[in-house]
Amino acid sequence: MYVAVKGGEAAINNAHRLLADRRRGDRSLPSVTIEQIVEQLGLAVDRVMAEASLYDRALAALAIRQSRGDMIEAIFLLRAYRTTLPRFGSSVPVDTAAMKVERRVSATYKDLPGGQLLGATFDYTHRLLDPSLLTDEAVEEPERRDAPQEHIMRVSDILAHEGLIEADGEFSEDHQAGDLTREPMEFPMSRDLRLQALARGDEGFLLALGYSTQRGYGRNHPFVGEVRIGEVEVEIEVAELGFAVSLGRIRITECQMVNQFKGSSKAPPQFTRGYGLVFGQSERKAMSMSLVDRALRAEELGEDITAPAQDEEFVISHSDNVQATGFVEHLKLPHYVDFQAELALVRKMRADVEAARNAGKDLREAAE
Amino acid sequence: MDLAKQIEPNAEIAARRRAAGLLARATTNELHAAWEKLPAKPEVKPVRGPETGLVMVRGRIGGGGAPFNLGEATVTRATVLLASGTAGHAQALGTAKANVRLAAIFDALWQEAGTRDFVEATLLGPIEARVATEDKQKAEETAATRVDFFTMVRGDD
Numbered sequence: 001m002y003v004a005v006k007g008g009e010a011a012i013n014n015a016h017r018l019l020a021d022r023r024r025g026d027r028s029l030p031s032v033t034i035e036q037i038v039e040q041l042g043l044a045v046d047r048v049m050a051e052a053s054l055y056d057r058a059l060a061a062l063a064i065r066q067s068r069g070d071m072i073e074a075i076f077l078l079r080a081y082r083t084t085l086p087r088f089g090s091s092v093p094v095d096t097a098a099m100k101v102e103r104r105v106s107a108t109y110k111d112l113p114g115g116q117l118l119g120a121t122f123d124y125t126h127r128l129l130d131p132s133l134l135t136d137e138a139v140e141e142p143e144r145r146d147a148p149q150e151h152i153m154r155v156s157d158i159l160a161h162e163g164l165i166e167a168d169g170e171f172s173e174d175h176q177a178g179d180l181t182r183e184p185m186e187f188p189m190s191r192d193l194r195l196q197a198l199a200r201g202d203e204g205f206l207l208a209l210g211y212s213t214q215r216g217y218g219r220n221h222p223f224v225g226e227v228r229i230g231e232v233e234v235e236i237e238v239a240e241l242g243f244a245v246s247l248g249r250i251r252i253t254e255c256q257m258v259n260q261f262k263g264s265s266k267a268p269p270q271f272t273r274g275y276g277l278v279f280g281q282s283e284r285k286a287m288s289m290s291l292v293d294r295a296l297r298a299e300e301l302g303e304d305i306t307a308p309a310q311d312e313e314f315v316i317s318h319s320d321n322v323q324a325t326g327f328v329e330h331l332k333l334p335h336y337v338d339f340q341a342e343l344a345l346v347r348k349m350r351a352d353v354e355a356a357r358n359a360g361k362d363l364r365e366a367a368e
Numbered sequence: 369m370d371l372a373k374q375i376e377p378n379a380e381i382a383a384r385r386r387a388a389g390l391l392a393r394a395t396t397n398e399l400h401a402a403w404e405k406l407p408a409k410p411e412v413k414p415v416r417g418p419e420t421g422l423v424m425v426r427g428r429i430g431g432g433g434a435p436f437n438l439g440e441a442t443v444t445r446a447t448v449l450l451a452s453g454t455a456g457h458a459q460a461l462g463t464a465k466a467n468v469r470l471a472a473i474f475d476a477l478w479q480e481a482g483t484r485d486f487v488e489a490t491l492l493g494p495i496e497a498r499v500a501t502e503d504k505q506k507a508e509e510t511a512a513t514r515v516d517f518f519t520m521v522r523g524d525d
Contacts, residue, residue, distance in 0.1 A: 053439035090424040093435045102510050118513040147507035168430030177435045192436035199438050236423055240457050243381050246389035247443055248461035277427045
């Protein structure tokens, strides 16, 4: 017999009060400010914005502070906030060719228009802990050099001149870009919807899947045609004005992955592509996204689907860390009734088996 | 069609686009400084907002292909009406409602012949100069990280 109960209100209130205390920590230390998080933990802010699918640096920093640095909790907070706002409209698609580039590297061409621009990168650092950061030592200003007025050409455009690479992904004229936040998920899914899901997908999950393709589970011979990071204008059509105006700029990371393709009955041998585009500065995420995007095109390109990274339903259904954490973490909430039912069932099964044994029957027979 | 008639509205649209884009980049300090310098404060009636919402930012597959939804961004917009009957409109990324309200007022003032020069000189000009300076500095800092390849000389006696 199970009787419904309620309770725990005082415990919950006190737990949340304790959480606020632990979040603040030692009161003799200054409290960290939103501006400090935005300026000094900028890549954490970027990750929260990308996976929350909401670009707002200050709110992402607030979420990080509120969540005590728990990234998925911060992403959850920002996603929840997003649901409280009306949508004014959709932007004109951002033009990454017109990006104010802060970093741009290509692994396929050494000398290319615009050059290899390392920007602020962890690459080529020695990964040695820097004791000077234990204290607040002065940091020197960056070096400067005259910037040439040179168009930083897309690597895909270079290969396109030779006709050796497929075009940017096109749909028919009447195709409307799908929106996961408005329509329920259905499989198979068009590439635009997959990219939306991947852009907000968990970085760790996509990294692991991208890595799996490199290790042979759906290998697709990738080269980084280009990674670029920088700011792009966000423009929106304003009904009152009748034309598009800029709302300001956002920083994004784009990865053009170039993959070998031996050709099919429909297409000649050429390079195919995977695409990654992510809010903020995160080339790990953009590169992983482009590997997974390419792997998920297996069916379109007539390749055998043999590996997890090629399985659209598997990848897309499990890429969202807010959904994933919700379902995994709900297991810790009270399941008293469910468990009582299971307990009763196991007791009954055990009693049946014992009764059968006492009657001298074969155990396997009893189990059946 | 008369060519002059075609060009004129385009020039006006380009000017308005530039003004709106610069107002979207205005900082709190820039807006307040310009407001303080304004000789006669206009009478302003709110029409809509300031209100914060979302814009779905779209990208293109492969950079130049079909559009897809990348994710949303916060945006704040406001529309105001001056006593003269001119409507001002502003929108900017983020949640700074007071800033966007002021930007909408300056948008209206920019449309009026009597105050356009003031808005240009006190607000739009300085914003344009600041953005250009910031862009130049970033571009130069990035340019300093450009790799200069050189060929290793091998077997040199």
